[in-house]
Amino acid sequence: MCGLAGIHFDDAARPPDGALLRRMIAAIGHRGPDGEGFLAEPGIGLAHARLSIIDLAGGAQPIWNEERTIAIVYNGEVFNYPELRKELLAKGHRFATDTDTECLVHLYEEEGDGFVDRLNGQYAFALWDRPRRRLLLCRDRTGILPLYWCRVVDSEVSGPAIVFGSEVKALFASGLVQAEADPEGLDELWTFWSPIAPRTVFKGVEMIRPGEMLVIEGAKVTRRKYWNWEFPDAGQHRRAPLPELAHELTGILGDATQIRLRADVPVGAYLSGGLDSSSLVALLNRSIASSLHTFSIGFDDPDLDESAHQRAVVERLQTRHHHFQCTAADIADSFPTAIRHTESPVLRTAPAPMRLLSQSVRQAGLKVVLTGEGADEVLGGYDIFKEAKVRQFWARNPGSPWRPLLLKRLYPYLDFTSAQGDAYLKEFFGQGLATPDDPFFSHQPRWMTTAQCKLFWSRDFAARAGTGATERLAANLPPDFPRWHPFNRAEYLEAATLLPGYLLTSQGDRMLMASSVEGRFPYLDHRLVAFANALHPSLKMRVLKEKYLLRLAMQEALPASILERHKQPYRAPDAAAFLGPRTPDYVNELTTPNALKSYGYFDPDKVARLVAKLRRSRAPAVRDNMAFVGILSTQLWHAEFIDRTH
Amino acid sequence: MSDSLHDQVRRFILENYLFTDDASQLGLDDSLLGRGIVDSTGMLEIILFIEEQLGVKVADSEMIPENLDSVNRIAAFVTSKRKAA
Structure with a gap:
């Protein structure tokens, strides 16, 4: 690139x-x-x-x-x-x-x-x-x-x-x-x-x-x-025998991967230990003679670490593997550099480890890697799609005590202690249940959780920001959107918002190019997108099994432990990386009442209380983590781009 | 006694979820989930607060919005548990 x-x-x-x-x-x-x-x-x-x-x-x-x-x-x-x-x-x-x-x-x-x-x-x-x-x-x-x-x-x-x-x-x-x-x-x-x-x-x-x-x-x-994500009207999806579709998927994905090896320098691959990147490596390994260099990231926190799964794939496919173990201090130390490259605030620290990973690719002498990004959007992998499916099912009979219990199956990787009682799950995911035809039905719980972080905004900034975000998005939806299957609507929203806006930029291109490394994305080959968009949603999500057709297509090439694994989203340590035993000077400097007041985005009193809470908290809530990372990155971003150029 | 329990609960929620000491920000009957004050993982902290600061053990079967979804409900739940003890 x-x-x-x-x-x-x-x-x-x-x-x-x-x-x-x-x-x-x-x-x-x-x-x-x-x-x-x-x-x-x-x-x-x-x-x-x-x-x-x-x-x-x-x-x-x-x-x-x-x-x-x-x-x-x-x-x-x-x-x-x-x-x-x-x-x-x-x-x-x-x-x-x-x-x-x-x-x-x-x-x-x-x-x-x-x-x-x-x-x-x-x-x-x-x-x-x-x-x-x-x-x-x-x-x-x-x-x-x-x-x-x-x-x-x-x-x-x-x-x-x-x-x-x-x-x-x-x-x-x-x-x-x-x-x-x-x-x-x-x-x-x-x-x-x-x-x-x-x-x-x-x-x-x-x-x-x-x-x-x-x-x-x-x-x-x-x-x-000249191009947009398009889906058939509900009821008009392509139907064909499963083995035929699985064979076609392997053919297109195999070719998409194969042509992405075209380069006059060696090409490596990211390996998360999940189904998407493992499938690429499995397809690749059959097609290239020399052993492939693969790269993965690990965290000390066992809840976030996927090293065991990465090892299983490496053992099976015998790649030349490079592992980067990312500590909380690595994230805290490299976060300002990450923000210089994202050119935007972020609500998660996840980009920072991705830059360190691309750095390890460069240090190994490579400048091109394949990544599995895009598979969840194209082939139906996100939990948000499952959530929406359960909530749609539940909305058909809102009084049912049993239907929402399916939600518990979605999050085995989260610590669902008894404090996360069924009743709370129902309250949280029950948002919008009365309006299953709302175009944003699938995304309401996530967007509402994120928007709750605006609690920390200063009154003045909140007034300037307005509240028109979802209205603007609604006004720009494709005309055919209401005719699509609810699952396809959820896919569209994901592909039109999070994928290009965050995953491919803040967490993708920017973190790759910061180390002068080119990423290549076989799952985003437009032929594969066209093939997948025509499939009936039940081929992407069979009951609550995500990426069903991909699993079927890869069943002989990958270990059962990978094929049967529940999707674990890539996450990195958030607030704890900054507020542990060693807080970097820049964090303290940018979160003083004066620094917050002079940039004007946040309420200094509320931020001080948040920081105090996070310091004493044993299990910080999702929203608090997200708010802290958002506040810190906004302060860094302002200092880097707005203060500096004025 | 019951006033101070309400105050204690309200203060905890204001401090930890609304990040303010302005009592006008939280009505005694406001729904914590309905207003988005507590997210899907945040309830854990409220239960720890009830157990550790208010000295009342919360059984699994009691972790329901009827007991925990507003200042008044939490105070009523804690009061009844204390009476029963």
């Missing part, structure tokens, strides 16, 4: 400042330490930082077409490039490099803006069509790679213009964009765990939506969504 940045002027005659482009790309140099490239001509400036993975010697960017009329700076990989290249060669195109990147300029010449429909991969790019003076800014379908932009309305330096880049840092480095918090973006984050694109946590800065292309011509910006 790589980093890109640039500026487009409304005034076609205006030349870009080379120093500005260099500053912008230097700010995201970690994304591409292997080289830089620039294009500067009247009206446009493009910059690129390269992480070389394909055609190590010849792939410097920008890359041009034969007549040097179309240029591209590009971050990502198009995995079907050998097939595209063959086709383009047959049509008479001449290639100057062996890269996947070059396919894009030739394909654009052939097919115009629709060329993106032909790409299978993960990408964000800026393509400059010189004769037509058009700039295309585009992101991949599911939002694996990021791309931000901002309109500069009036600046002496640039005049009206658009600046863009792989990370927001690049925009701020231009000197044309002032970092300012967007209270509505933060409200969305404290509801859904991240703002929903195009909104970000910075005022005026937009993120191009997954599956969207922006066409910029002069001062005009046109947005075109």
Whole structure:
């Protein structure tokens, strides 16, 4: 992967400042330490930082077409490039490099803006069509790679213009964009765990939506969504014999994994010990000769640690395994760096260990890893889907004492002591039971728990943030949404909010690229998404067994202990990592009443009480943990981005 | 006596769940679950408080909203348990 940045002027005659482009790309140099490239001509400036993975010697960017009329700076990989290249060669195109990147300029010449429909991969790019003076800014379908932009309305330096880049840092480095918090973006984050694109946590800065292309011509910006998560109407799902579907799934996933090995450097894999990453490694191992490098993370807290399961997979598949044991101190010490890379507050510490894991990949000499991310969204793995299913079942007979007891089966990994009596479970998950057709039925309990953390906001900030997060999401749902099966609606909400907004960015791209490592996501291959979205929900969740079809498809390749394992979500130590015996200085400094008051987001008195409670608490509640991490990360984020640039 | 028990319970909930000492933030009959004051894991702390600070043991069968879902209910539950002891 790589980093890109640039500026487009409304005034076609205006030349870009080379120093500005260099500053912008230097700010995201970690994304591409292997080289830089620039294009500067009247009206446009493009910059690129390269992480070389394909055609190590010849792939410097920008890359041009034969007549040097179309240029591209590009971050990502198009995995079907050998097939595209063959086709383009047959049509008479001449290639100057062996890269996947070059396919894009030739394909654009052939097919115009629709060329993106032909790409299978993960990408964000800026393509400059010189004769037509058009700039295309585009992101991949599911939002694996990021791309931000901002309109500069009036600046002496640039005049009206658009600046863009792989990370927001690049925009701020231009000197044309002032970092300012967007209270509505933060409200969305404290509801859904991240703002929903195009909104970000910075005022005026937009993120191009997954599956969207922006066409910029002069001062005009046109947005075109070329892909979205789509499902059949309820009752219209594909039906076929199970063995046939399992075979098809293995075929598509196998090919999705296989083409993601295409690289001129070795490819490794993350291994969590769960079904998703284990399946990939199992499929991989059959197809590559040399032994695969796998990487996993472990925690001292036995409730969070998955080492035993990781060992079982390694033993079965005989990979060259690297294990990173992450301590509470590691998380506390590395959290500020993680926030510098997330460029956003977070409600869990989980990104920090992911950065340390990518660092261990880099230290082992690798720069590409496969990950199992996306499987839960595509093949139906999340507990929230099960919750929704039980609650739907329960809503059909709300007086039933037995129906809600199914919920207890969902959370065997949580400590359901008697204090979590049935009655409480019913109260908590019973939210919204009277309105099973509410579009947000599946997600209400989670969003409500998250939103309770807003209790710590200052009165002034709460007033500025408003309460419109769910209304805005409702207004932007696809028109077909009400016709989908409730399970598919839940999948859509997960794929449109948490996946691109948090999992693929704060916990994905940012933590990978912080160590200059590229992640590849076979489960997000769009062919697999199309196959899975057409399946009846009962093939994803059979009664309450998640990812049913994947289990069936993998039953001969994986140990029974993995196949029968209940899904354990990846979690890392939260507040305890900071408030244990050794509290880092920055935590104390950022949570003083003065620091809290001066940034203005939180009520200092309430935060002091929360910290005191967490220090004496033996078993902190989920909400308290989440609130503390949210407060600390918001303070860090403000100090890093807003204080610093003012 | 019963006033001070109500105060004690209310203070505990204000301090630990609403992070304030402003008593107007919590009515004696407010539902702790219904208002989202206690989340699905938070009830553990209330039971520890009742057992350790108020000296009343809570049996599994007594861990129901009827006994624990508001200041008044907790106070009434604790009072009846103390009488029975």
